[in-house]
Amino acid sequence: EFVLTQSPATLSLSPGERATLSCRASQYISSYLAWYQQKPGQAPRLLIYDASNRATGIPARFSGSGSGTDFTLTISSLEPEDFAVYYCQQRSYWLTFGGGTRVEI
Amino acid sequence: EVQLVESGGGLVQPGRSLKLSCAASGFTFDAYAMHWVRQAPGKGLEWVAGINGVGWSRDYTGYADSVKGRFTISRDNARNSLYLQMNSLRAEDTALYYCAKSFYRVAAGTYFDYWGQGTVVTVSS
Numbered sequence: 001e002f003v004l005t006q007s008p009a010t011l012s013l014s015p016g017e018r019a020t021l022s023c024r025a026s027q028y029i030s031s032y033l034a035w036y037q038q039k040p041g042q043a044p045r046l047l048i049y050d051a052s053n054r055a056t057g058i059p060a061r062f063s064g065s066g067s068g069t070d071f072t073l074t075i076s077s078l079e080p081e082d083f084a085v086y087y088c089q090q091r092s093y094w095l096t097f098g099g100g101t102r103v104e105i
Numbered sequence: 106e107v108q109l110v111e112s113g114g115g116l117v118q119p120g121r122s123l124k125l126s127c128a129a130s131g132f133t134f135d136a137y138a139m140h141w142v143r144q145a146p147g148k149g150l151e152w153v154a155g156i157n158g159v160g161w162s163r164d165y166t167g168y169a170d171s172v173k174g175r176f177t178i179s180r181d182n183a184r185n186s187l188y189l190q191m192n193s194l195r196a197e198d199t200a201l202y203y204c205a206k207s208f209y210r211v212a213a214g215t216y217f218d219y220w221g222q223g224t225v226v227t228v229s230s
Contacts, residue, residue: 032214036217038150043203043220043221043222043223044203046218049208055218056218087149089216089217091214091215091216094167094169094213095152095155095215096152097149097150098149100150
């Protein structure tokens with residue numbers, strides 16, 4: 001069974017700090033990974049696709065890296081509006097999401 | 106501007122059926138695959154089903170194992186609408202159901218670049 005594992009489950013940081021979120025795939029998925037942001041009461045928003053490409057309108061403080069089985073989403077300097085839940089999603093073995101990382105103040 | 110508006114959710118008893126709809130606008134609807142993604146209360150995201158657009162193995166549909174054989178995805182390109190027929194509903198199908206546009210034109214191997222606000226389905230006696 002294919003699994004995406006996100007860590008940590010919760011990240012407690014302050015505005016201005018750097019956030020580093022991890023997503024690990026149980027099998028090789030090349031660069032076929034996306035990251036989404038979800039705020040309370042809102043639909044998810046696509047941030048990064050194919051591991052490192054920012055989606056339209058996404059600020060440059062969001063960056064993605066990795067390939068194979070290990071991936072990272074970095075927020076270089078947290079803005080107040082960045083506190084949310086972040087999900088990774090792969091497109092190599094059907095379509096599956098990780099369990100999410102909550103970034104909180 | 107891309108807009109996706111879901112409707113049709115509600116309270117339904119276990120074993121009964123419900124049909125969700127999604128009205129799309131702001132893009133060439135028939136050219137893109139479309140999907141349903143759900144989120145159980147307080148939980149993460151789960152892809153449910155996807156369907157290709159025209160010109161890309163038009164009859165292709167895909168389903169999560171958890172709904173295969175019970176749910177059917179369809180589309181009406183003339184009406185710019187996406188549907189999800191849900192039969193034999195279970196308590197574990199309780200969730201917010203999102204309609205999502207495929208980033209790529211095919212349903213398989215894609216991401217989701219636009220989402221609706223969702224419609225709530227509650228399965229309970």
